Amino acid sequence: MATTEMSADRQVDNLIRRRIAELEETPFAPQADLPFIVADGTKLRRQHHQWMQFLPRIQPFYAVKCNPDVHLLRFLADLGLGFDCASLSEIQLVLGLGVDPSRIIFSHPCKAVSTLQMASSRGVTLATFDNSDELDKIKNVSPSMRLLLRIYAQDDTARVSLGKKFGAAPLATHSLLSKARALGLKVVGISFHIGSAASEPNAFPIAVRDARRAFDQGRDMGFDMTILDVGGGFQDSNFDLMAPTLRVAVEEEFPSRHVRIIAEPGRFYARSYYTLASKVISRRNHSSGAGFSQVGMLYQNDGIYGCFMNKVTEDEAFVPTLISVDKGHGVPRGQGKHCYSVWGPTCDSVDCITDRATLHSEALVGDWLKYENMGSYSAASATSFNGFPNTYEIFYVNHRMLSRKET
Numbered sequence: 001m002a003t004t005e006m007s008a009d010r011q012v013d014n015l016i017r018r019r020i021a022e023l024e025e026t027p028f029a030p031q032a033d034l035p036f037i038v039a040d041g042t043k044l045r046r047q048h049h050q051w052m053q054f055l056p057r058i059q060p061f062y063a064v065k066c067n068p069d070v071h072l073l074r075f076l077a078d079l080g081l082g083f084d085c086a087s088l089s090e091i092q093l094v095l096g097l098g099v100d101p102s103r104i105i106f107s108h109p110c111k112a113v114s115t116l117q118m119a120s121s122r123g124v125t126l127a128t129f130d131n132s133d134e135l136d137k138i139k140n141v142s143p144s145m146r147l148l149l150r151i152y153a154q155d156d157t158a159r160v161s162l163g164k165k166f167g168a169a170p171l172a173t174h175s176l177l178s179k180a181r182a183l184g185l186k187v188v189g190i191s192f193h194i195g196s197a198a199s200e201p202n203a204f205p206i207a208v209r210d211a212r213r214a215f216d217q218g219r220d221m222g223f224d225m226t227i228l229d230v231g232g233g234f235q236d237s238n239f240d241l242m243a244p245t246l247r248v249a250v251e252e253e254f255p256s257r258h259v260r261i262i263a264e265p266g267r268f269y270a271r272s273y274y275t276l277a278s279k280v281i282s283r284r285n286h287s288s289g290a291g292f293s294q295v296g297m298l299y300q301n302d303g304i305y306g307c308f309m310n311k312v313t314e315d316e317a318f319v320p321t322l323i324s325v326d327k328g329h330g331v332p333r334g335q336g337k338h339c340y341s342v343w344g345p346t347c348d349s350v351d352c353i354t355d356r357a358t359l360h361s362e363a364l365v366g367d368w369l370k371y372e373n374m375g376s377y378s379a380a381s382a383t384s385f386n387g388f389p390n391t392y393e394i395f396y397v398n399h400r401m402l403s404r405k406e407t
């Protein structure tokens with residue numbers, strides 16, 4: 001790990017400890033019992049550096065849905081990224097930062113007409129489609145929109161499969177392109193998404209070859225096909241394996257520099273950006289419980305209805321680190337490794353973050369648990385189920401960018 005990154009991690013840890021100490025001063029304030037987040041700009045810069053090293057020809061359009069934090073969007077805008085928006089409010093959020101609409105792709109193949117109209121009136125000119133009805137809508141509402149045909153792509157190992165919901169089947173691409181031609185619409189390229197958190201190295205080459213076939217169909221019909229959008233699906237854990245297979249496939253199938261290659265990464269950029277601190281608000285040990293659990297049980301102030309929804313949607317394994325707080329009221333703390341199941345604050349038994357977490361010592365009520373890599377599909381999909389807040393206090397470190405002030 002680079003030195004700057006290590007010192008940034010220390011900064012994050014120090015900030016968490018400082019904030020916990022502050023909260024300890026007012027134990028009965030509601031804030032003292034809420035989770036909080038530290039967002040580190042160093043991580044965004046690192047991810048972008050890695051992207052540019054592995055995929056220099058592919059221009060990233062960050063998928064806003066993954067984490068619409070304004071500071072993150074601004075940081076990425078300053079780094080020169082474009083944005084993949086899927087709703088009107090995402091478009092407005094990005095435009096509100098002063099980003100030119102030409103840096104936005106409206107990347108939802110099934111759009112409500114009102115949204116389509118609003119997007120178009122705000123200057124967005126690039127959108128995806130994957131079905132015939134969508135073409136009729138576009139013809140009626142925004143006929144000058146430049147279009148990418150989203151084709152079916154699927155990595156069966158992806159944590160979130162998108163192929164079962166979106167993407168024109170190989171047999172449908174010709175008729176869709178013909179219809180677009182008949183309607184006088186402007187198809188300018190092809191897009192796909194192999195699935196979120198993908199891990200099959202062959203998935204990209206297969207999708208790129210399918211895209212090439214559809215590209216040629218469009219070209220044969222007279223469309224000026226100039227954009228290939230390779231979607232998202234990238235993750236830290238296997239980027240060095242997946243990215244080269246994509247890069248090689250793109251070079252083989254799309255060697256011409258007349259074709260602009262773009263992508264829609266979400267989690268690759270956002271995941272490491274957030275570190276979350278969640279407080280232990282209660283606990284039971286197995287001897288005082290119903291006798292079913294083999295380990296002690298911790299209840300913390302955030303759960304699957306908050307930042308931990310990926311436990312349910314993706315079966316993500318969350319690994320807490322204990323931040324013990326010496327409250328000075330003489331409760332003896334058991335030393336050595338302790339195992340716990342960790343639960344969220346709601347009354348729902350599905351609200352379990354992990355069945356087995358090993359902490360370096362006993363955890364007491366009032367301690368905090370730290371979770372790294374909490375930036376993707378976390379706060380963005382938090383609900384207020386059971387009356388627990390779905391907004392988070394966020395502290396930003398290392399956000400000095402170009403001409404921007406420290407936040």
Ligand SMILES: Cc1ncc(COP(=O)(O)O)c(C=O)c1O
Nearest residue numbers: 063196197232233264265266267
């Ligand atoms: C159209 C589209 N683009 C991009 C993304 C971002 O994917 P990821 O976070 O896997 O990079 C998604 C995620 O659902 C998506 O639906």
